[in-house]
Amino acid sequence: MSINSALLAGVSGLTANSAALAAISQNIANVNTIGYKRTQGEFSTVVNSQTTGAGYSAGGVLATARHYTSQAGQLQRTTSGTDLGISGQGFFVVTEKAENLNPTDARLFTRAGSFSVDNMGYLKNTAGLYLQGWPVDAAGNITTDPSDLTRLSTINVGSVGGTAEATTRVQLNANLQSSQNVSAAATAASTTPVGTGAYDPATNSMAMYDPEAGTGVKPDFEVTVPVSDSKGGQRTMAISFLKSSEPNQWYAEIRAIPADDVTTGAGLANGQLKTGIVAFTQDGRLDVDAMAALGADALFADPANATLNFGASDDAAPAAGGANWAAGLGIAEQTVSFDLTAAAGGLTQYDSASVVQATLTNGTAFGNLSEVQIDEKGFVTAIFDNGVTRQIAQIALATFPSPDSLSEVSGNAYRVSQGSGTFNLKGAGTGGAGMIGASQLEASTVDLSTEFTGLITTQRAYSASSKIITTADEMLAELISIKR
Structure with a gap:
């Protein structure tokens, strides 16, 4: 009977709008929920199969929830x-x-x-x-x-x-005074035969200098460089310079302080890590070509690849001219590169006081x-x-x-x-x-103005569906009362 189908259609309307109200309620409740995606009730028609000439049978409505999960919030x-x-x-x-x-x-x-x-x-x-x-x-x-x-x-x-970070690079910006007086030890080293008290990196070096004991040669200038090892421990290297009697040349030694921080191979003593000559051009810049010509006598034959290699504490005894970290330190191998020709300065020789403008390293001590x-x-x-x-x-x-x-x-x-x-x-x-x-x-993708508007329309639709039921009930009552 068509009236019965109308009654059931009204019931489906109540059910569908109840579901829509639930979705709106969920949205309003989550208006401040982080990352919440709104849900909306969507309606679809339910159609019953019809028989020709037998009237119309209402199917009603079906509500399904649509989730707007892909919609991005602000x-x-x-x-x-x-x-x-x-x-x-x-x-x-x-x-x-x-x-x-x-x-x-x-x-x-x-x-x-x-x-x-x-x-x-x-x-x-x-x-x-x-x-x-x-x-x-x-x-x-x-x-x-x-x-x-x-x-x-x-x-x-x-x-x-x-964590800690070992030093791998040192940039040295320093000036050596070109008018520095040549010391007696340097003068004696240039005579033939070699004079008494002459500077010698093996037997009378700057690393041996001790004013109280009266040993070694006093440097004309010295630069200390802080170095971080593989454990973040702080080590110190010193670079000592002694002006040579040869114009634009300086004797140089790199050593560890204290000397017992390293174990060195043949040819090095008293903590020495590297010895040789540093040469400068007539305009005060580091003379790369002259140092290359000096070869093994230069501090670094190739200043563009100036490196010191430290073996690990547990390595075998170092070869001649090599160095390991002392066994008692228990630290890893390390390579330190020196930038002596930096565009911002580097190592220079001008006629002004010997001074260190900057010593830049990339290592760090232990940090939390x-x-x-x-x-x-x-x-x-x-x-x-x-x-x-x-x-x-x-x-x-x-x-x-x-x-x-x-x-x-x-x-x-x-x-x-x-x-x-x-x-x-x-x-x-x-x-x-x-x-x-x-x-x-x-933010939540809920728009309160949209939800409240939907709340009003859903309420009215629910009321309208309830009217279908009451109207169908009245019609059924009229039909039943015909016999009276």
Whole structure:
């Protein structure tokens, strides 16, 4: 009977509008939920099969929920460096537990990036879900995999200890006074035969100088250079200069202070690391060609490749002219390069007082973790108070062919569904994945004006559906009363 179908159509209208009201209520309740994606009830007509000449049978309406998961919310600035927002496509990969993850443990996906460091150092959002990323291996490399979730691990910033960085480069900006008087020891070294008390890097060197004992030769000028070893320990090198009687040439020695910090091979003594001659041009610059012509007699035959090599403490005895760190120090091998021809200065010989303008090194002493920063590519970097930075991990972003078809779970997260398609793991800014914004959070996509308007229309539609039922009831009552 058509009246019965009208009655049932009214019931379907009540059911459908109830579902729409539930979706609107969910949206309004989550208007301030970080990363929330609005849901909307959408209606579709239900049509019953009709028999010709038998009247019309109303089918009613069916409500389905449509999830706008792919709709991006506005990024809002925060004061926390671990708050993360995604500008573009992609979801953070999260898990419900931080440690001992198995392949069977659920991996969820979310845009809610309000992460903070928990008591174990893991990054966890307000729903208690832990952020996943590709870790840095022992060699400092990050190996990404677009399809294997088990290659991800929970990002931990609390397990990062202190670090140090060994010195590998020294830039020396210093001037040697060209009018420096030639000492008696240097003069004696240039006579034939060699005079009494002559300077000799092997038997009467600047490294042997001791005014109280009356040994060695006093340098005309000396520069000390701080050096950090592989453990962050502070070592000291000294570069001593003695003006030669040969114009534009100086004797030079590089030595360790104290001398027992190193073990040296034949030809070196008293902590010496390198000895030789430094030559200058007539306009006061380092004479690279002259030093190349000096060959083995030069401090560095090739000033552009001026390096000192220290063997490790546990290496075998050094060869002639070589040096190891002392066995008691227990430190690793090290190569220190000297920049003596820097455009900003370098080593010069002008007729002004001998002076050191700057000694620049790149090594650092031991430093503690001061902060953790996350850049737009998702690289998590530890910054130490000694200026050293070290990457910890890279945040993985998951993209889907149909993100609107993901299945919702509690905690403002999603699971893979048959309709969503399989995930694809990417680094931020690659393969269509969005960029990551640190100190930003994605706002809810709920628009209150739209929801309140929908609330009014849904209420009216519900009332109208109830009128269908009451009207159909009155018509049935009229039909029943015909017999009276």
